[in-house]
Amino acid sequence: xxxxxxxxxxxxxxxxxxxxxxxxxxxxxxWRGIDVEVRSLGPGxxxxxxxxxxxxxxxxxxxxxxxxxxxxxxxxxxxxxxAMRDGLVALAVCGGYQLFGEYYRDHTGxxxxxxxxxxxxxxxxxxxxxxxxxxxxxTWHGIKLVGFENHGGRTYLHEPSAALATxxxxxxxxxxxxxxxxxxxxxxxxxxxxxxxxxxPAFADYLIVQALQRRHGVASLPPLDDAVEASAHxxxxxxxxx
Amino acid sequence: xxxxxxxxxxxxxxQRIPFSRxxxxxxxxxxxxxxxxxxxxxxxxxxxLPGLVxxxxxxxxxxxxxxxxxxxxxxxxxxxxxxxxxxLLRNILAADGRTVLHNATxxxxxxxxxxxxxxxxxWHGRLCVTPDSIAVLELDEAAIVQALRQHQPSxxxxxNLFRDQxxxxxEVQTIAAALRSAFAQLDATTALxxxxxxxxxxxxxxxxxxxxxxxxxxxxxxxxDDIELAADSHYCPHEATPLQYATAYYGHLGEYVCPxxxxxxxxxxxxxxxxxxxxxxxxxxxxxxxxEELHARLRVPGLYxxxxxxxxxxxxxxxxxxxxxxxxxLNATVxxxxxxERIEFGDRKAWLLLIKNPVGANQVLRxxxxxxxxxxxxxxxxxxxxxxxxxxxxxxxxxxxxxSAAVTTxxxxxxxxxxRLKYAGLQDVTVIRDIANAFDRAVEAMPANRTLFILAxxxxxxxxRRVWAERGLVRQFWEGEE
Numbered sequence: 001x002x003x004x005x006x007x008x009x010x011x012x013x014x015x016x017x018x019x020x021x022x023x024x025x026x027x028x029x030x031w032r033g034i035d036v037e038v039r040s041l042g043p044g045x046x047x048x049x050x051x052x053x054x055x056x057x058x059x060x061x062x063x064x065x066x067x068x069x070x071x072x073x074x075x076x077x078x079x080x081x082x083a084m085r086d087g088l089v090a091l092a093v094c095g096g097y098q099l100f101g102e103y104y105r106d107h108t109g110x111x112x113x114x115x116x117x118x119x120x121x122x123x124x125x126x127x128x129x130x131x132x133x134x135x136x137x138x139t140w141h142g143i144k145l146v147g148f149e150n151h152g153g154r155t156y157l158h159e160p161s162a163a164l165a166t167x168x169x170x171x172x173x174x175x176x177x178x179x180x181x182x183x184x185x186x187x188x189x190x191x192x193x194x195x196x197x198x199x200x201p202a203f204a205d206y207l208i209v210q211a212l213q214r215r216h217g218v219a220s221l222p223p224l225d226d227a228v229e230a231s232a233h234x235x236x237x238x239x240x241x242x
Numbered sequence: 243x244x245x246x247x248x249x250x251x252x253x254x255x256x257q258r259i260p261f262s263r264x265x266x267x268x269x270x271x272x273x274x275x276x277x278x279x280x281x282x283x284x285x286x287x288x289x290x291l292p293g294l295v296x297x298x299x300x301x302x303x304x305x306x307x308x309x310x311x312x313x314x315x316x317x318x319x320x321x322x323x324x325x326x327x328x329x330l331l332r333n334i335l336a337a338d339g340r341t342v343l344h345n346a347t348x349x350x351x352x353x354x355x356x357x358x359x360x361x362x363x364x365w366h367g368r369l370c371v372t373p374d375s376i377a378v379l380e381l382d383e384a385a386i387v388q389a390l391r392q393h394q395p396s397x398x399x400x401x402n403l404f405r406d407q408x409x410x411x412x413e414v415q416t417i418a419a420a421l422r423s424a425f426a427q428l429d430a431t432t433a434l435x436x437x438x439x440x441x442x443x444x445x446x447x448x449x450x451x452x453x454x455x456x457x458x459x460x461x462x463x464x465x466x467d468d469i470e471l472a473a474d475s476h477y478c479p480h481e482a483t484p485l486q487y488a489t490a491y492y493g494h495l496g497e498y499v500c501p502x503x504x505x506x507x508x509x510x511x512x513x514x515x516x517x518x519x520x521x522x523x524x525x526x527x528x529x530x531x532x533x534e535e536l537h538a539r540l541r542v543p544g545l546y547x548x549x550x551x552x553x554x555x556x557x558x559x560x561x562x563x564x565x566x567x568x569x570x571x572l573n574a575t576v577x578x579x580x581x582x583e584r585i586e587f588g589d590r591k592a593w594l595l596l597i598k599n600p601v602g603a604n605q606v607l608r609x610x611x612x613x614x615x616x617x618x619x620x621x622x623x624x625x626x627x628x629x630x631x632x633x634x635x636x637x638x639x640x641x642x643x644x645x646s647a648a649v650t651t652x653x654x655x656x657x658x659x660x661x662r663l664k665y666a667g668l669q670d671v672t673v674i675r676d677i678a679n680a681f682d683r684a685v686e687a688m689p690a691n692r693t694l695f696i697l698a699x700x701x702x703x704x705x706x707r708r709v710w711a712e713r714g715l716v717r718q719f720w721e722g723e724e
Contacts, residue, residue, distance in 0.1 A: 011476065011484075014638070015405065015408065015413070016408065016632070016634045016635075017600070017634045017635050017636070017637035017638040018634075018637075019637060019638065020634065020637030020638075020662075020665075023637065023665050023666075024665060027665050061413045061414070061415050062413065062415065063415050063477070064477070067477070067482050070482070133409050133631075134409075134631065135631070148409075148631070148632045148633070148634060150408055150409055150632060193632065193634045194633075194634055195634055195637045198637070198661050198662070198665060199658070199661065228657070228660050228661050228664050228671075228673075229661055229664075231657045231660075231673065232657035232658050232660065232661045234657075235655070235657045235658070236658075239625070239654070
């Protein structure tokens with residue numbers, strides 16, 4: 001059994017060390033005897049999208065995000081949309097999350113188009129506005145997710161049911177409606193760094209199972225000893241005051 | 243009173259506005275009193291408080307005092323290497339017989355610089371200087387912009403610009419833009435001394451109207467196959483094109499060219515042409531100037547310190563400093579505060595190594611990986627303001643190269659570090675959050691005569707030293723320092 005992970009823009013969109021998510025998925029598969037292949041997907045046409053089981057994208061600096069958005073929308077957009085409509089499991093963090101929505105309106109009012117797989121759009125409230133920075137705790141299907149957020153844009157969902165999680169402490173999508181992240185089919189967007197998956201192994205395994213189920217019909221995974229991850233998770237809850 | 247050598251104060255005229263002179267005297271007096279009280283009550287070394295008080299009462303005091311330094315000032319800024327570069331330059335100029343005003347304690351905000359200057363200032367506002375006095379000031383990337391509003395230095399050294407504590411400093415492109423616009427306000431008598439191997443730093447020299455000198459490395463033996471993942475600015479500043487690297491040293495430093503517009507690494511005036519890295523013992527190197535060559539030994543380790551030596555010698559060369567003084571100053575410099583400091587206790591040794599961002603931490607790990615035998619490590623991860631609240635960056639550090647090491651993790655985020663190390667493939671990891679206990683455990687678990695390598699973020703480094711001070715290890719500790 002093999003899992004193919006596509007790491008979208010590993011150089012352009014890796015400002016907050018979101019490669020930790022790739023490392024996490026890779027190791028949690030290997031520890032269970034599942035082969036993993038990680039493909040770096042830089043700018044340019046995307047071939048063999050149907051071979052991907054899991055797609056990951058992180059956040060970038062403003063300039064890099066602009067470059068990535070151009071490539072994402074113009075070059076890869078229709079292929080990726082088709083693959084995700086077909087059930088490809090994808091996790092987009094921060095800047096990547098914003099680009100998976102319909103558009104991002106920056107502090108000057110200029111609009112950056114997204115690939116519109118997530119029913120959301122993002123607006124920057126303008127120069128001089130506060131960034132959403134700090135530790136964040138959310139609830140996802142009764143499970144707490146912990147991470148760190150750092151974003152200027154505020155994301156608004158087009159339907160409340162599209163939220164990935166509910167904010168317990170921190171800002172989340174926009175600091176107003178307590179929603180965090182977005183979801184459509186097997187595509188997940190979130191503002192949580194940390195990196196997200198290593199400290200939230202339940203969510204990591206959920207993504208792996210979804211991906212394996214789709215291609216191999218696997219419905220569950222053998223458990224791992226997650227004591228170290230659990231203590232880091234506990235510690236993050238404590239520091240966030242939860 | 244000594245007169246300034248063309249380094250004017252901006253926006254102050256103490257002749258026509260006697261009130262500002264009075265305010266200055268009051269500010270200096272109160273700042274000195276505050277410093278004395280703070281030292282008396284042992285609120286730390288008193289490195290920031292006097293400056294903070296003075297800055298509030300007399301906002302242009304920094305510019306006023308600096309305008310009375312006969313040799314003017316050299317500002318040193320950049321993400322990594324500021325403290326060591328400034329220390330190297332200070333020692334070179336001292337070896338050349340100059341009197342150097344220098345904020346040695348690493349307090350690199352304007353208030354830290356001001357506190358240092360106040361120590362050399364009489365209560366009535368006169369700075370005690372000699373005709374050969376010169377100021378070497380380390381300023382962080384935000385503080386230099388404030389300082390430039392008050393004083394125009396004779397030169398500015400920029401070491402590098404890497405991604406660093408995003409919740410504190412913001413994006414590296416934003417920092418570059420702020421520096422570029424601050425430099426554009428200067429009247430072009432200031433020289434920019436720039437790391438030509440760093441594309442973002444090199445681009446700061448492009449639009450500048452005054453003199454620009456570049457420094458860089460030329461030793462193909464030290465090249466990597468590709469730029470590391472932690473590199474940030476590998477795109478051309480003019481085109482939406484990744485730069486091509488003929489040689490990559492570390493981070494995004496190397497020999498680059500834009501395949502679209504042809505923009506490339508500038509000609510460099512001062513180069514290091516030969517490097518022999520000797521682990522923690524230091525480095526021997528050859529620096530090539532337009533007219534001469536210098537062979538020198540460094541007691542600060544690693545490739546990153548080669549760049550610091552290069553930055554310091556470039557500044558010294560720009561001041562026409564004699565080669566002997568450069569060599570002497572380089573060799574006299576021991577690692578600054580927490581940056582590869584050594585302590586000994588009983589039959590054991592420990593190195594304290596500051597880590598604060600991915601590129602810098604990878605450089606430190608490269609040093610460790612070159613050591614023989616299995617390693618004993620204490621890794622202290624904190625998330626206080628001075629460390630950056632966000633600890634995500636450890637996932638961009640290549641801890642995989644330590645796979646066979648025995649590690650104790652400590653600090654407020656000891657558990658996060660343990661998770662990172664687990665996923666890097668380390669088997670032998672113990673978590674003890676309390677730093678003193680973590681240190682004891684790491685020492686206990688270590689075979690006799692082994693060296694403990696302590697990797698610590700900024701406040702973790704301070705706390706480790708505090709523990710040693712309480713245990714009286716401090717005397718041995720301070721012997722290693724100047």
